[in-house]
Amino acid sequence: MEQLPQYRKLYEQLRKHITNGVYRKGDILPSENELCNVNGVTRPTVRKALDLLANEGFITKHQGLGSVVNKIPKGIGILSIKGTTSAVGSENLSTKVIVKPKVMQWPENFPFPLTETELESGCIYFERLRLVDGEPFFYDITYIPNINLPRFTSYKLDNVSLFDTLREHFKLEIKGGKQHFKAVMPSKNIQDQLAIKDNQPIIQLQRKLSTNRLNFNFYSELFCNTEVYALSGGF
Amino acid sequence: MEQLPQYRKLYEQLRKHITNGVYRKGDILPSENELCNVNGVTRPTVRKALDLLANEGFITKHQGLGSVVNKIPKGIGILSIKGTTSAVGSENLSTKVIVKPKVMQWPENFPFPLTETELESGCIYFERLRLVDGEPFFYDITYIPNINLPRFTSYKLDNVSLFDTLREHFKLEIKGGKQHFKAVMPSKNIQDQLAIKDNQPIIQLQRKLSTNRLNFNFYSELFCNTEVYALSGGF
DNA sequence: AAAATCAACTTGTATATACAAGTAGAATGT
DNA sequence: ACATTCTACTTGTATATACAAGTTGATTTT
Numbered sequence: 001m002e003q004l005p006q007y008r009k010l011y012e013q014l015r016k017h018i019t020n021g022v023y024r025k026g027d028i029l030p031s032e033n034e035l036c037n038v039n040g041v042t043r044p045t046v047r048k049a050l051d052l053l054a055n056e057g058f059i060t061k062h063q064g065l066g067s068v069v070n071k072i073p074k075g076i077g078i079l080s081i082k083g084t085t086s087a088v089g090s091e092n093l094s095t096k097v098i099v100k101p102k103v104m105q106w107p108e109n110f111p112f113p114l115t116e117t118e119l120e121s122g123c124i125y126f127e128r129l130r131l132v133d134g135e136p137f138f139y140d141i142t143y144i145p146n147i148n149l150p151r152f153t154s155y156k157l158d159n160v161s162l163f164d165t166l167r168e169h170f171k172l173e174i175k176g177g178k179q180h181f182k183a184v185m186p187s188k189n190i191q192d193q194l195a196i197k198d199n200q201p202i203i204q205l206q207r208k209l210s211t212n213r214l215n216f217n218f219y220s221e222l223f224c225n226t227e228v229y230a231l232s233g234g235f
Numbered sequence: 236m237e238q239l240p241q242y243r244k245l246y247e248q249l250r251k252h253i254t255n256g257v258y259r260k261g262d263i264l265p266s267e268n269e270l271c272n273v274n275g276v277t278r279p280t281v282r283k284a285l286d287l288l289a290n291e292g293f294i295t296k297h298q299g300l301g302s303v304v305n306k307i308p309k310g311i312g313i314l315s316i317k318g319t320t321s322a323v324g325s326e327n328l329s330t331k332v333i334v335k336p337k338v339m340q341w342p343e344n345f346p347f348p349l350t351e352t353e354l355e356s357g358c359i360y361f362e363r364l365r366l367v368d369g370e371p372f373f374y375d376i377t378y379i380p381n382i383n384l385p386r387f388t389s390y391k392l393d394n395v396s397l398f399d400t401l402r403e404h405f406k407l408e409i410k411g412g413k414q415h416f417k418a419v420m421p422s423k424n425i426q427d428q429l430a431i432k433d434n435q436p437i438i439q440l441q442r443k444l445s446t447n448r449l450n451f452n453f454y455s456e457l458f459c460n461t462e463v464y465a466l467s468g469g470f
Numbered sequence: 471a472a473a474a475t476c477a478a479c480t481t482g483t484a485t486a487t488a489c490a491a492g493t494a495g496a497a498t499g500t
Numbered sequence: 501a502c503a504t505t506c507t508a509c510t511t512g513t514a515t516a517t518a519c520a521a522g523t524t525g526a527t528t529t530t
């Protein structure tokens with residue numbers, strides 16, 4: 001894999017330390033100066049890594065005191081820029097591909113406007129069931145424009161981070177996106193897949209993710225059963 | 236009001252330009268170098284302002300091209316660090332205080348853990364109905380620890396940004412927070428307040444917001460009718 | 471013993487500079 | 501007319517430096 005920028009390497013290291021329990025809620029991270037010395041980088045680089053952690057809710061910075069580790073949310077931290085696999089420890093979350101990736105036309109009445117290029121190229125479509133502690137938690141339908149992604153349909157996606165796959169094989173990085181939340185009653189199919197009891201509402205989350213490739217976005221639609229676990233995130 | 240840092244002034248100016256339509260979706264903002272020259276600041280300062288805009292979904296930065304303005308979501312951008320009043324134009328959103336601020340004990344089974352200091356001091360509690368284009372959209376119940384907020388209960392909160400009030404009168408800035416989303420069926424009271432038809436689920440959003448004051452967080456619980464407008468945000 | 475002050479840390483804000491990597495349009499070559 | 505190359509922009513990454521503002525604990529003063 002290609003070289004990551006130093007601020008990102010530090011960010012991932014600290015993030016892993018937090019999710020692995022090296023630092024726990026209430027702990028104070030090493031100071032910015034200490035992180036400089038230990039990692040051989042300068043303060044703006046350290047601060048950029050810490051800013052990412054703060055943006056995602058892992059830490060809270062306090063002027064004069066330090067960077068305090070927050071409690072990692074028990075729910076699925078789905079609002080961060082990272083995908084779900086890295087938001088919780090991968091031992092809690094597993095993925096089952098229900099509909100394998102296939103190339104098809106975009107569905108009618110797609111919730112996001114599509115460019116002409118996207119429309120013409122069709123999309124790679126697949127459905128995944130995500131389980132937390134073995135229980136179905138959300139159902140994820142993904143649409144990726146079928147543009148310059150050779151042999152994507154042959155990649156295995158069970159228990160694999162889609163974002164990692166996109167990064168490693170296609171040099172695609174998620175840069176941001178937007179998302180819409182709605183509370184809905186589930187369709188029969190979703191009710192079956194998520195094992196939802198009658199009259200239990202679910203959250204429908206529609207996301208458009210932008211990437212480092214210009215004019216290349218992809219889309220996902222998730223249905224989440226929030227009866228046991230809330231959807232959560234920091235900001 | 237006290238002096239804002241330069242990066243924040245630029246951020247608010249650009250944000251206002253975007254929400255006011257000076258820049259529209261698809262437009263490219265002036266380059267970083269141009270913003271430096273025009274505003275008499277340096278590139279890291281400009282980049283910090285642009286980073287905030289990018290984090291909140293207002294723009295997408297593209298290396299080599301520029302900063303492209305995104306469409307402002309039609310829904311209520313409630314996931315950003317700013318309060319709801321500044322997420323949409325204030326002409327679309329109005330606020331009606333249903334239960335005026337009063338000091339009381341924390342409710343039982345509060346969804347976030349509370350410190351001993353918070354428990355002892357009680358909380359300032361109030362309820363507001365938020366309307367978009369005159370239609371009830373969400374119901375906001377707020378709990379603020381009753382610590383060092385003299386005469387808070389005398390402040391008017393109708394059609395006023397709570398965050399602005401906290402900033403101007405008490406020097407409290409929102410630094411971040413966490414939030415949990417659930418899909419629920421509304422209680423009778425919420426159904427009445429939000430004019431929700433039968434069997435229509437809603438989103439329950441519980442938020443804990445951290446501030447610049449150490450160990451001072453406040454909390455809100457929102458119920459949103461997402462039938463017409465989705466809850467949306469950028470990231 | 472309590473209050474005030476001080477020192478040494480912390481993060482926050484900002485400037486200055488340099489080079490890498492990506493994009494678009496102009497210029498040149500075939 | 502089309503392809504290739506070049507130029508001049510853009511944002512991305514990173515170092516270096518300085519001072520402001522906040523926090524904590526030690527020290528000094530009362």
